[in-house]
Amino acid sequence: MRQGSVRGDRSRRHQPDAQELGWDDSLYEGRSDGQHVDDGAAGGPAEPVGRGRRKRRRGRRVLRWTAGIAALLVLGTAGAGYLYYEHLNGNLRKGALDLGAGGLKKPEPNAFGQTPMNILLLGSDSRNSKANLKLGGAKADVGRKPLADVQMLLHVSADRSSMSVLSIPRDTRVTIPKCTDPKSGDVYPQTTAPINQSLQHGGPGCTVATWKELTGIYIDHFMMIDFAGVVDMADAVGGVPVCVDDNIYSHDSKGHGSGLKLTKGDHNIKGVQALQWLRTRYGFEDNTDIGRAKAQHMYMNSMIRQLKAGTKLTDPGKLQALAEAATKALTVDDGLGSVKKLYDLGGDLNRVPVKRVTMATMPWSYGPGESYVIPKPGDAEQVFAMLRNDTALDGKDEKKKPAADPKATTAKDQLQITVQNGTNGAIQGPVVGRASAVQGQLATLGYTAAGTDATLIAQADTTITYGGKDAEGDALAVAKALGLPKSAVKESSSAQGIRLVVGNDWRTGTTYPKAAGGKQQAEKAPESADALNGEDKKACMKVNPGYTF
Numbered sequence: 163m164r165q166g167s168v169r170g171d172r173s174r175r176h177q178p179d180a181q182e183l184g185w186d187d188s189l190y191e192g193r194s195d196g197q198h199v200d201d202g203a204a205g206g207p208a209e210p211v212g213r214g215r216r217k218r219r220r221g222r223r224v225l226r227w228t229a230g231i232a233a234l235l236v237l238g239t240a241g242a243g244y245l246y247y248e249h250l251n252g253n254l255r256k257g258a259l260d261l262g263a264g265g266l267k268k269p270e271p272n273a274f275g276q277t278p279m280n281i282l283l284l285g286s287d288s289r290n291s292k293a294n295l296k297l298g299g300a301k302a303d304v305g306r307k308p309l310a311d312v313q314m315l316l317h318v319s320a321d322r323s324s325m326s327v328l329s330i331p332r333d334t335r336v337t338i339p340k341c342t343d344p345k346s347g348d349v350y351p352q353t354t355a356p357i358n359q360s361l362q363h364g365g366p367g368c369t370v371a372t373w374k375e376l377t378g379i380y381i382d383h384f385m386m387i388d389f390a391g392v393v394d395m396a397d398a399v400g401g402v403p404v405c406v407d408d409n410i411y412s413h414d415s416k417g418h419g420s421g422l423k424l425t426k427g428d429h430n431i432k433g434v435q436a437l438q439w440l441r442t443r444y445g446f447e448d449n450t451d452i453g454r455a456k457a458q459h460m461y462m463n464s465m466i467r468q469l470k471a472g473t474k475l476t477d478p479g480k481l482q483a484l485a486e487a488a489t490k491a492l493t494v495d496d497g498l499g500s501v502k503k504l505y506d507l508g509g510d511l512n513r514v515p516v517k518r519v520t521m522a523t524m525p526w527s528y529g530p531g532e533s534y535v536i537p538k539p540g541d542a543e544q545v546f547a548m549l550r551n552d553t554a555l556d557g558k559d560e561k562k563k564p565a566a567d568p569k570a571t572t573a574k575d576q577l578q579i580t581v582q583n584g585t586n587g588a589i590q591g592p593v594v595g596r597a598s599a600v601q602g603q604l605a606t607l608g609y610t611a612a613g614t615d616a617t618l619i620a621q622a623d624t625t626i627t628y629g630g631k632d633a634e635g636d637a638l639a640v641a642k643a644l645g646l647p648k649s650a651v652k653e654s655s656s657a658q659g660i661r662l663v664v665g666n667d668w669r670t671g672t673t674y675p676k677a678a679g680g681k682q683q684a685e686k687a688p689e690s691a692d693a694l695n696g697e698d699k700k701a702c703m704k705v706n707p708g709y710t711f
Contacts, residue, residue: 247501253489256499259384261341261364262371264588266620268380270627270654276320278552279510280379282370284386285312285440286361308388310361310369312440312458315379317549322510324518324554327462328545331451331526332358335534339375339588341368352589356534366493375589377546378622378666383498389437391491396436398484402465403430404439405702411711412438412445419444419709445709452523456692457703459521463696470516519696520556522687541688548684550622551649555693557686568635574608577636577660581614584621584663592618596664603672607643624665624674625650629657636660645674649683
């Protein structure tokens with residue numbers, strides 16, 4: 163049976179028990195009155211051949227005029243344009259990036275000085291505004307702290323050639339680390355709970371801390387959007403094309419469903435319909451969050467194709483509407499809290515070709531009683547490790563031709579090696595003395611010039627970094643002596659000498675464990691990740707037979 167496909171009553175078991183977790187299942191559903199927006203029409207009359215040259219000239223003039231107006235709108239003069247820029251900045255809500263205390267280290271830049279970028283995308287179910295309440299949810303939920311029901315990690319490769327997006331089902335049971343609310347000072351102790359509850363422990367910075375502890379992936383930024391923001395953004399873009407393989411009405415006699423109602427085939431959705439699509443669980447595939455994640459992936463891929471094609475963004479009025487909608491809809495971390503920084507980020511993302519965009523779901527399995535899910539042993543860690551090592555999930559990274567390993571050029575007793583303890587972490591806690599233990603082992607092996615760095619950091623994988631090709635042979639020799647795989651050896655433009663960071667995959671002993679290093683580094687996401695390519699225009703959501711009309 164394919165991953166994520168469950169039968170009968172098991173579709174309800176995927177949702178955590180409401181009494182156990184302290185919330186009502188209605189929190190997750192949208193309108194049940196069938197409200198929807200008519201599908202948009204596309205197309206128009208063909209251009210007469212004789213007018214081609216005249217229209218092209220006029221088109222170039224219009225493009226220049228539009229670009230000029232757009233520049234005035236965004237950059238402007240020292241007067242009104244500056245005020246508008248400040249107005250957009252003022253629309254943004256900001257928050258602390260990380261409320262935990264794990265101390266995960268940012269990856270070293272590669273040989274070309276490039277580093278990957280990881281952005282956590284969050285969808286909040288807040289009912290704490292009239293606009294959000296109107297779009298779904300019970301009045302009794304007003305005042306309740308929002309949950310992060312949509313969570314996707316967007317990984318952009320260091321060379322900006324690929325982008326991998328990884329979703330985690332909202333009811334995945336994880337350890338949420340201790341977090342402190344920066345505004346109230348409230349301290350939330352470490353606990354085990356569904357990952358969407360992490361947002362209630364001080365804000366999105368605690369969700370970031372939870373992801374970092376779970377995956378070992380450093381997160382550079384977060385971006386969070388609520389219900390009303392999804393509607394405004396979809397309207398500003400002009401709608402997003404989607405497809406269903408049958409008629410769907412996400413509504414049943416028990417009040418379950420988002421209210422999404424579409425006929426079989428292709429549709430251009432926006433407004434409330436876009437929100438309904440993103441929130442639909444009852445009606446897609448097996449009526450669980452797994453089907454909902456796939457629908458979100460299809461929507462995102464389609465929106466990326468729209469934006470890359472420049473759809474709806476040549477009109478200055480619509481460009482302004484998109485800028486207003488985007489800045490009003492977003493809560494971002496302090497490091498991303500300006501229009502200029504968002505613009506620069508957009509430039510980075512735009513460099514990735516659509517064919518190298520991959521959407522995937524964290525491989526999962528049911529926990530006891532099938533009332534929640536957990537990361538699937540083996541497969542989930544394989545995906546996390548790929549992103550930590552900047553390996554695209556599509557398996558299309560350029561393969562290097564195998565070459566003979568360079569020989570060591572420095573005598574063992576003269577090779578300067580710095581060993582650092584990377585076993586810090588909020589959940590497991592550091593292992594004291596790891597750097598000294600491995601440094602002692604190196605001395606036993608003849609590397610008597612090895613020393614230690616007393617700074618404690620957090621790193622999932624043990625690595626050896628070196629600067630310059632001349633040091634590659636020496637670094638590989640050190641790895642071989644300790645039993646480390648070749649994949650642990652990395653060239654870095656910032657490395658001075660050879661640095662060995664003892665990660666959380668090597669918390670005991672003086673020889674690298676075979677269980678950790680014996681398996682080859684994966685080059686493609688496993689089947690259980692249910693990956694979807696950004697260029698797949700034929701993708702169509704499978705409708706659950708119980709929700710057709």
